Every structure is written in structure tokens, then in C-alpha cells.
Amino acid sequence: MDLTGKVAIVTGAQRGIGQACAIKLAQLGAKVAVTDISEEGCLETISKIKDNGGEAKAFKMDVTDIDNIKEVKNVVTKEWKKIDILVNNAGIFDYEELEDMTKIDKILEVDLKGLMVVSKIIALDMVKNGYGKIVNITSIAALIGSPKTASYCTAKAGVTGFTRSLAVELGSNGINVNAVAPGAIETPMLAQAGIDEKAFTAMVPKKRIGQPEDIANAVAFLSCDESDYITGQVLAVDGGYTIM
Ligand SMILES: NC(=O)c1ccc[n+]([C@@H]2O[C@H](COP(=O)([O-])OP(=O)(O)OC[C@H]3O[C@@H](n4cnc5c(N)ncnc54)[C@H](O)[C@@H]3O)[C@@H](O)[C@H]2O)c1
Structure with missing residues (x-):
């Protein structure tokens, strides 16, 4: 797999899965726009990429702020002429009680609407x-369902629907749209979710918690021309959790 000459933008890339994706794409030769809610937050990812000889720039890009997204797209395309790869990784997770109506908008805004808006803006180019x-x-x-996570599950199910729809719409334009569905991956979000890692490890066929690099490897494959005939798919990278 080789991404030399390609330009990538990764959202939510200051840590966790987004950071691993940015590092992997840069390792394969892409220039990477590392974006997150704060530019300073992205500097760790940038220095990890540069330490490996890669090329990257940090940007504040809040996926809920249309003007901010357009501005970053304009700066990246001015600097690097194009955007070939978009990894829509930014996300938030929260539990909610049944009677709690306060989190629905925020979770859908970031995890679903934000991803849709970023995709539309970048896809036009x-x-x-x-x-x-x-x-x-x-x-x-x-x-799969899980308790007290209706907004998160709904947003993520929306992402799979959006992925398929956009893949159909853009297939004849030389654009592939796919999704990766992580299982339990060791990141700050997993810590926040507070899952019982021992119990999960015992249950999952691969007998380990996933690492951000497991997701980055799948993202890299779907970003390369080796996966050119794959579009509209959702690839579960979960150690076999969903086949049980
Ligand atoms: N870790 C897991 O087990 C797991 C499992 C399934 C799916 N995911 C998904 O993977 C993605 C990455 O999660 P992670 O585990 O690395 O979580 P994380 O919390 O470590 O990272 C999420 C990143 O998104 C950024 N972000 C949040 N709101 C944003 C906004 N409005 N604009 C731009 N960036 C924003 C955060 O600042 C953070 O850097 C998320 O979409 C998450 O839903 C994670």
C-alpha cells in the first residue's frame, strides 16, 4: 500500500483512533491534515508523524462548525492542491437515562450531522x-444494541446509512465511501465508557482489547487503491465480537 502524493484529512486526530489513522496514512506517504477541536491538541500527533519523516499540519476544525470546516478545506487545498482522502473519525460518546433528553442533540450533531457536513464539503472537491x-x-x-446509549447507537447507525447512500451517489465520480466499525478499542473514549475490559477480553474471539492501530490498518486499506472495488461497505474491526 502506497499513498505517496496523496493528501489526507483526518478529523478528531489529536488522540486515540484518529491519531493512529493520521500516523498510518503519513507512514504510507500521504500528507496529512491533522484536525481536532483545538490546534494545540494536534501537536502531539504532528510530532509523532514528523519523527517518522512524514508530512503533516495541525488545524482546529470543529465538525459542528460549517465555516470552520470550509476554512480548513480552503487552506489545505491551497497548500497541497487537493484532498484525496477523508477520514471522518471525530466523535463523542455518552450514556443517557431514558428520561434524559439533553444529550440527544449534541451526540447527533457531532457523531452524525458533523460527519455528513464534513463529507459533503470535502466531497464537492x-x-x-x-x-x-x-x-x-x-x-x-x-x-448491536446496548443499554443507555440510544443516541450514540442511532448516530452510528445513521453513519452506516449515510455511507451507503453517498457511495451510490459518488461511485461514478471515482469516489469510494466506506465505513469501519470498531469494537472495543483502547482509547480515552473506551475509558470513559467504563467497560469491564477483563470480561470483554474473555468474551471476544481474539481474546484482547483492540488497539487504535487495528483500526488505522483497516482505514489505510480503504484509503488505498488496493480497495478500489470496495464501496458502501461497513467493515467491523472488533476481534470477532459481532460474529458471536
Ligand atoms: N474506542 C472505542 O472503543 C470505539 C468503538 C467504536 C467506535 N469508536 C469511534 O471511533 C472514533 C474515535 O474514537 P476514540 O475512541 O479515538 O475516542 P477519543 O475520545 O479518544 O477521540 C475522539 C476525538 O474526537 C474529537 N472530537 C470530539 N468532538 C469533536 C468535534 N466537534 N469536532 C472535531 N473533533 C471532535 C475529540 O477531541 C477527540 O480527539 C469515534 O467516532 C468513536 O465513536 C470508538
């Missing part, structure tokens, strides 16, 4: 260029 790879990070929460 990809259409002009006749080339693009969009990889959306959904979740196995879109495939």
Missing part, C-alpha cells in the same frame, strides 16, 4: 478531481 476515498468511523454500536 473530490467530485471536481474525479478521485476520493472517504472512510467513516462508525461503531459496532450501529450493529
